[in-house]
Every structure is written in structure tokens, then in C-alpha cells.
Amino acid sequence: MEDNRRPIKSRSNTLVIELSNWLASTPVTPNQISCASVVFAAIGALALLRIDSVSAMLIAVAGVQLRLLCNVIDGLVAVEGGKKSIVGPIFNEFPDRVADSVLLVATGYAGGAESLGWAASLLAALTAYVRVTGGALGLTQRFIGPMAKQQRMAVLTFACLGTIVETWLHRPHFCLLAGLVIIAAGSALTCITRTRTLVRDLHRARQGAGENNHG
Template sequence: MPDDNRRPIAVRSSGWARGTAALLARSAITPNQISCASVLFALAGCAALLQWPDAPGLLLCALCILLRLLCNMFDGMVAVEGGKGTVTGPLFNEVPDRLGDSLFLVALGYAVMLPWLGWLCALLAALTAYIRVLGGSLGQAQDFRGPMAKPHRMWLLGIALVIAAALPSWSHRLLIATAAIIAAGSALTCITRLQAIAARLHHGADA
């Protein structure tokens, strides 16, 4: 039975994902440790982007984004499908995500020499999550809609980093455009989620 408070991820049902999650579940590794590992990958990606803002650093940051997303998927799979969830699991599921988002997005702002834009992206990213959880606190299923939910932000940034590494003459402008799209998309996501929550509240009041 689907969990309305769990982010839908299509690849979660693939054979390789299930096999890897089962292997992790049989090991001594805990879901909370996997969640914390996502922050370490975010720190490594942040350092790579700031210290080596050329092709190797951009590609390393993109790899760290991918590894962070895999951690975000496997922590839930090991907790739920693997039966290793803990009472503090919800905290480890949310807090490392917010840290990881902020690290990557703030680093992006400094990398393009527009720190305010990176901080704006991080603020709006955190606000999308706050609104999602707010809906849950009101008794609604948590709303993971976009257009710029966490996976959308991270995949966009990861792809942009790879393209920027391949096109160094366009790198700076491309990453500025990516940050601007993330900020605008995150703001729009906040609006769409708030509208959906309000509509459900009105529907409940009228029922």
C-alpha cells in the first residue's frame, strides 16, 4: 500500500535499487547513517565546486549530487522495505536533506560570484519543504509536486554542471541561469503547494 507521506520515486521499484537496498538492509549500516552520508557527499560536492571551479571540480560536484540523491532514496528503502526504521528516522529523513540542499545551492551562488542568488535558492528550497510538511501537519498527505521539488533541483543542477564542464566558455552564464531557474521554480513550487493545501482545506470545510 503506498505511503502518502513518502516521495514517489519511480526507480525505487527497479531491480538494481531493490537489490542494493536489500544488501544494505542485511548489513550493519542503518538508515540514519545513510541519511548522514548524504550530507558528507554534499560537503564534498560543495568543496569541489568552490575549490576547483573548472571541469574536474564541476564533474566531481555532479557526481556528489548523484550520490546524495542515492542516499536519499536508499535511507527510506532500508528503513521501510528493510524494516530498519527508528523513532528518530523522520528527523534524519528531513534535516540532512535541508543541509544538503543548502550546501549545494549556496556553493553554486558563490561559484558564480552571486552569493545572494545562492542563498535565495537555499531559502526557497527550504520553504518548499516547510510548506510540504505544513500540509502534513494539517492532516493532509504531504505534497511533493514541483515544478522544482528537491529531485528536480538536484537533477537540473547536476546536468548543468556536466554541460558546464563540457562547455567552459559558457560555464559561468550557464550556472547563473541554472541558479535563476532554481530560484524561480522553487518560488513557483511554494505557490502551487500552498494553493493545493488551501484548496484541500476549503474542500474539507465544505464537505
Template sequence: MQDNNRRPIAVRSSKWAKRIAAALADSTITPNQISCISVLFALAGSAALLVWPGRLGMLLCAASILLRLLCNLFDGMVAVEGGRGTVTGPLYNELPDRLADSLFLVALGYAVGMPWLGWLCALLAALTAYIRTLGGALGQEQDFRGPMAKPHRMWLMGIALVVAAVAMPWQQQILIGTGAIIAIGSALTCITRTRAIAARLHVQRT
């Protein structure tokens, strides 16, 4: 995992993140294992949302999203700052993310009785990542711009779940609106990334 292909995350430079990453780097756990653990959190969170569709399930799912994002933070830190990277690191950096995204987003669609919305969000989320990695395959730095990149999608869904758990009478409307925002924002992200890649290709040609 190279620096120019890493998602810019401000919290990576915080003291608490560096301490935890250092402790993980000194342990036997590998960056690839941390990436895979993120999928387990996604499985647990999506299952909680579907099995307990009320307040408990939403809060458990929100907590699982946070834990998944922490895994996404520390796998890279252990690999790069901790010097524990492997040749398969880029593979494990991408595939678990796509699985975790889909699990959370599809579960959101089923939770509100609109499976098609969850599958649409998952498809568009995967497409944003595909376009980003396509730019990398074309020799460009990977483009992590939004407006609905992975952290934006997950933070939005996590916050919406907490708000919906508190405002139970409007639970359905809040979560449907969240799914719609994720879908529209992801589609816009696909457009912005594609246009940026095309613009750089034109510059390279000239």
C-alpha cells in the same frame, strides 16, 4: 516513514535498487546513517566546486549530487522495505536533506560570483519543504509536487554542471541560468503547494 508521506520515485521499484537496498538492510548501516552520509557528499561536492572552480570541480560536484540522491533513495528503502525504520526516521529524513540542499545551492551561488543567488535558492528550497511538511502537520498527505521539488533541483544542477564542464566558455552563463531557474521554479513550487493545501482545507471545511 509512512507510504503516504514518501516521495514517489519510479526507480524505487527497479531491480538494481531493490538489490542494493536489500544488501544495505542486511548490513550494520542504519537508514539514519545513510541520511547523514548524504550531507557528507554535499560537503564534499560543494567544497570541490569552490576549491576547483574549473572542469574538475564541476564534475566532482555533479558526482556528489548523484551520490546524495542515491542516499536519499536508499535511506527510505532500507527503512520501509527493509523494515529498519526507527522513531527518529522522519527527523533524519528531513534535516540532512535541508543541509545538503543548502550546501549545494549556496556553493553554486559563490561559484558564479553571486552569493545572493545561492542563498536565495537555498531559502526557497527550504521553504518548499516547510510548506510540504506544514501540509502534513495539518493532517494532509505531504505534497511533493513541483515544478522544482528536491529531485528536480538536484538533477537540474547536476546536469548543468556536466554541461558547463563540457562547454567551458559558457560556464558562467549556464550556471547563473541554472540558479535563476531553480529560484524561480522553487518560488512557483511554494505557490502551487500552498494553493493545494488551502484548497484541501476548504474542502475539509465544507
């Protein structure tokens, strides 16, 4: 399982490690932390719908970042904290897909591009589908981008901050729409790159198996 963990630099952050260690000492489970990420995403999504409110956009940013924090901490509590469960892999994936969908669909409605929001949500789910397919075939899961989860949420965060600036300057709101276009296009490209890598890994695995048989 550790081989299929997403490489995240913040896992080495002292504050994150201390928070994870504290949570590991409490009755809180990694699966509960994973579900909390959906709650934070839902709060962020509701805030996104109030596009003209600076405070709402700040709440949206906080919701996105807290969602990501939960996604880091749940793995640390599970692995380093010794709280793995047999259903852990399910909770590691399903809440992520819900959180992505809630945030991206809400961004679409907030930016006046509902169809694009749904499309971005679908493409984000497909990036994960391709990755997990590799794992189901016995290969190492590839978390390559250019628009993996962290990149999607980074773009959304900057889009929210840009919306705050637009509101302050009394300008039309374009940042959320622009961010959504970047996320959708980047996710589509990520599906392509991950699929090509999956095909390449399958061929390599077959060649390796053939060499072992000959040996």
C-alpha cells in the same frame, strides 16, 4: 508514513533495490544513510567552488547524484528493510535541508551570485516547509513541483555538465548562474503551487468533515 513518501521511480530500479537489500542486511541504519547524503552534498559543494576544473565538476555531479541515491535508499532500508526508527522522520527531513543549502549556496559562490545562492537555498527550504505543514495539519504531503528536490538536483547536474562544456570551449561560465536562476524561480513557483494546494486540501477536508457530521 508510507502515504507521505515522495513518489520516486528509481525505487523500482533493480540495482537500487539490490543495494538497499544488501544495506538492510548490514548494521547500517537508514538514519546513517540520510546523514551520508549531507557528506556527499558537502563534497559536491566543495567541488563546485573549483569551477574551472573539469574533474571538480565531475565530482560535483557525482556528489549530487550520490546525495539523491542516499535519499532513495534510506527510505527503502527503513520501510522495505524493516529498519524504521522513531526518529526516522526527523532524519528524513533535516539532512535534506542541509544538503540543499550546502549545494545551492556553493553554486551561488561558484557562479558569482552569492545572494542568489542564499535565496535559492531559502526558497528550497520553504518548498519543504509548505509540504511538511500540510502533513502537520493531518493532510497528505504534496510533493508537487515544478521544482521539487529531484528537479532542483537535475537542473544543478545539467548546469555542472554545461560548465564542463564551457571550460572545454574556453567560454565564460554562465551555466551555473543560469541553473541557479531556474532553481530559485522554480522553487518560488513551487511554494505558491503547494500553498494553493494546501489551502484547497484544507477546504476539502473541512467540507468532508462537515458532511460526515451531517451524516
